[in-house]
Structure formats: structure tokens, C-alpha cells
Amino acid sequence: MKHTGSDPWSSPRAWSTVPVAGRDWLFWRNPDVDATLLSLDAVDRRLQRTQKMARVEAALLVAAGPMSTRKLMQIATLPDVGEANALIEALNQAYDLSRSPFRIERVATGYQMLTRPEYAHWLGRLHQRQAELKLTPAALETLTILAYRQPMTRADLESVRGVQCTELLKMLMDRGLVRIAGEDNSLGRPFLYETTRKFLETYGLRNLDDLPRASELRVSRTSQEPPVADADAA
Incomplete structure (x- = not known):
């Protein structure tokens, strides 16, 4: 039968001969399907783990906390820090493509899964917060003020809160969230207090610039209050 017109079956390019079990078989090739398969194959390759990627992933998975790129380079036996960063980026791309619940993020001075x-x-239903991370409202308020206005003396902190903060500062220091940063130049040279690296790690911050700004926390009045009617328009 002779095929005419734009019938795709009539195109010689649509057919290919493939030897199977000693015989030649004719197969019709759909360019659209081939393109889709090639696209899926490319995605599949991006999801595959190389040995180096697997070592980086395993190290971050079992690490107790954030790991610096130099430490990661040593554990995963990588040639340099640049390759460690490139492998982390490749893993994050694989996580995004597969819609994984995990991601490798920069925390303090290192990376953490x-x-x-x-x-x-x-996850909050499955795991209770560790006891050391549970802070009273007063302790959390003290830590918040210090995080935004550090370094601060105890007197300055108490002037903001309006109450005595000695025991709260001691408790926050025992938890490793606050430390003494030095001495103030004022009379008596009181201690200055600041947050620690553990504070950044605990709250998933790369640095203090990641703290939410007041404008991000403040609820807009226009979203709460209905517009006031113009008396002249009545």
C-alpha cells in the first residue's frame, strides 16, 4: 500500500530495523516519545549519586551538627573545598528534582542536612524538642533582645526588660547560647554579652543577618483595621 500526504507512518525516518533474536524487526519511532524519554533520562542521570556525592551525603546525614566544608573535604576525601561546595550543590539539585524532604543548608560556619x-x-508530632532547647518565655525574651542588640551589658538588658536578668543570663550561658564578649568601657567595666555559634545552629541561622527584621514581624495596620470613611464624601 502506498502512503501519501502528511501521514507520519509514510516517512522512512519513522521506521528503523532492529535485529532481535537473529531476525530483523521493523519498529516505528515516535520523535515526540523519543524526546520525552531522552528528557527523563537526563533527569534520571541528575538524580544518580556518584561515589563522591554519596560520601558527602553520608557524612552530613550522620553528623551531629553543622560541618565545615574543610572538615567535609577531609572526611569525604575530596581534593579541595571547591569540589565539596559543587557536590553539595549537585545534591541539592537532586533533592529538588525528586521533591525530597531534605536539603543541605548553610548553618553558622558549616553545612547541615x-x-x-x-x-x-x-515531625513535631514525632519528636519532642530536646529539653535543653526549651526556654521559658522570660528566657526567650531575654535571648531575643540580646540577639538583636548585642553586645549588651546586663544593666542595658535589664533596662530594656525592666526586670533583673542575672539568673536568666546564667541559664542561657549554661545552655551555650550566650557568652561573655568582653568588657564595656563604661564605669566599672561591666561584662558585655553576645550570642554564640550554638545559638545560630540551634535556630538554623547562617549569621545574625538572617534574623527576621521588625518589618517582617510587624502586622500591617491596614490589614487589621477597615478603612475610615471620608466624612466629606458622605
């Missing part, structure tokens, strides 16, 4: 924020609600 974390679950994505959208899963926090479910």
Missing part, C-alpha cells in the same frame, strides 16, 4: 520547613508540623 535539614528537613524542609513544610514538614515541621508532622
